[in-house]
Amino acid sequence: MGSERRERMRVLGARLRALRADAGLTGAALAERAGVGQPTVSKVENGRMVPSLDVLDRLSRALGLDGSTTGEVRELLAAVEAAVEAGSGSEGDVSAGLVVDEAVRGARLVRSFQCVVLPAMLQSAEYARHVFLTSPDLDAGAVGRAVAARVERQSLLYEPGRESVFVLTEAVLRTWPGAPSLMLAQLDRLLAVESLETVRLGVIPWRRPVPVLPRLGFTLCDDRSVVLEGFPGERLSNEAGDLARYAELFGQFEGAAVFGGEVRELLMQVMGEFRELEAAVTR
Template sequence: MAIPESFERDRAELAEGIRQLRAVSGMSGVSVARRLGWSQAKVSKVETGKVVASSEDVRALLDLYQPPIEVRERLEERAEALNDRYATLRMLRKRGLHRVQEDIGRNARSTSVIRSFQPSLVPGLLQTPEYARAVFGQPLTMEATDVARAVRARLDRQTLLFDPEREFHFVVTEAALRWRMGDAATMRAQLDRLANLSTLENVRLGVLPWSVFVPQVPKNGFTVLDEREVSVESFTTHRSISEPRDIRFHLEIFQLFADAAIYGDEARAFLAELTREHA
């Protein structure tokens, strides 16, 4: 999935605003770097938008350039919004992935309808403790994670599933169900949990078999919270998308996958067959 157009636009506008302030100040990039204790390459990357400047870095630049208050407020707000929407894995690890899970839980608690599509992994709200431990224990993407705390935070938000005032619609691919996370016992328990949760009145679980033709390649997983936000994760980043056009696009994609999926007894029979394969 490409980076949303609105994100690229805001990043470019922030970078150009910072570049223009330096030009007005008469300082060179080398001079700015020396005054802030940065490398000249960092100044260049910020001004060209190759990196998203942190809120702290933007404030340091604004302190140096001393722009009018309305310009300062506009650039500070843009930097904060961009950093809220684009979090690198390094940033998430530094903060603690258990805290990230707690934030996700708080966001979910303010949501009435959650739609989640996952092509390679069981959705977090549906994971067993053993499966979640396998996810958070991955050596490359989850290195230095406090696994126990991350798992506990993820499981804590699963109580939302039993709130009849909320609606959940999950679509998972056959690939997500076959991908081994843990041993055979872990996979059997996970598949059994999916079958059980699919019987809840407020939970719809769709399974997308390999045998079904879908006219769209499932490039990544995503979760739509009501119709206000889309959460997208990659190996190294987490993005929150709030652009209405991008949200509508994800809702259309979700519905396309949902229409091709199987549900109810048919889905549970499919899960039972997969469970037998792990005997």
Template structure:
């Protein structure tokens, strides 16, 4: 295990242990209140286990932490996930889930706005491969595992009871890695996903003025958390004020987007452009 990752795991564990002490709880009592095993609490506090976002949420709620302290602990988890050595550790036990992966998996309502890259849940395997290839310190083995995990997680789109709403700018559809042929396959996948009863796909056309200038992509998971995506990774925000602000922002982009037959027509127009590029030999 990379020493930097190990140090961050220990920092997260020490902070949780200190908070448990301040709350006057034993490890056994905390485990019972959180609905997790006592060995899990012990391993996390001793820096020998990285908790999932769900487990960390259980622990913070059982400790009765306020919003700022909860966010502090979440940021420590994000730092662990972003530390060098994460991909190597995942190789022994399967792909590691990012904070976004974990938050999406546990949510019944997912709303994602993207202005540059397609939402993770909509990416084809080849598109995702280019996304992971561009990450710092990527390795062929790590990229392969990450792509497999991303494709597997997309089965959530088909589960009854879940709802996914995606809003993209037209620029996302025209920002392409690889080749025009790759994007033709990717756009064909978007057409298939758009027809699902569990999915709403909207696009803000370039002819439509943006209601506000986007700074970055983000994903709302239920009404409990928002994952902000940046060049350096992902940050999970759980404060009610911040989540409400992002909900309002998403609603404004959603109102500017086109859905249904109009978005299908737009996708077909973009596909025609990529066919023309493919025929001209542009790569």
């Protein structure tokens, strides 16, 4: 992340913190009023997260800002975003798979389908590290920063007012990097996330035919954009034709998936098989 961007994030965060203090609110009280997570308020105020325009407007309304001050904080956000676009790109944002993370930030409804790699928002830190290691543009330091940014953005899963629907093929659960222990921890995370009220997790079991042969993963962010994933990187599209096409595809995959108790049973079954693998490796 460029020093210019960091400085602009710090300025935006400091201004919001001062406005909160003027309003006599704690961070927790502001988060409750705005309908966002308290960690989001803390990270924004400390210059560690760039809020989406939707989140910024929620905070502005919760603070009771007038039109002039609302315009001021919007301009501060625009300055941060301008710094991102003009930045050096030294962290390999596009090639390393951060496009989907950025697009998800401002969406209230996220629908993600994956046929090989776990969705970005569900990846454990160690799994994400293996994902970023495949990028030729990242050194060890950049990989660490990219992993930290991805894990930070996963706090969005817990924010009220958001809905995330993930559909995976069973192959995703059985395509694994590293060691069996990595996937045991990852599958345990999936079980925890599946229990959230803001998340629906579905899996298309191998015993069911897929309605369409999947060629790549994709993520729909509201009805505004779709992130198409593949090699060498990701592409963000706002075209109406792409949005309609992938929304229809997602509906077909969702219809073929199992949810709830059947997913939990499948996850436990796969975990048992990874435990057997782990035992075999350590003999």
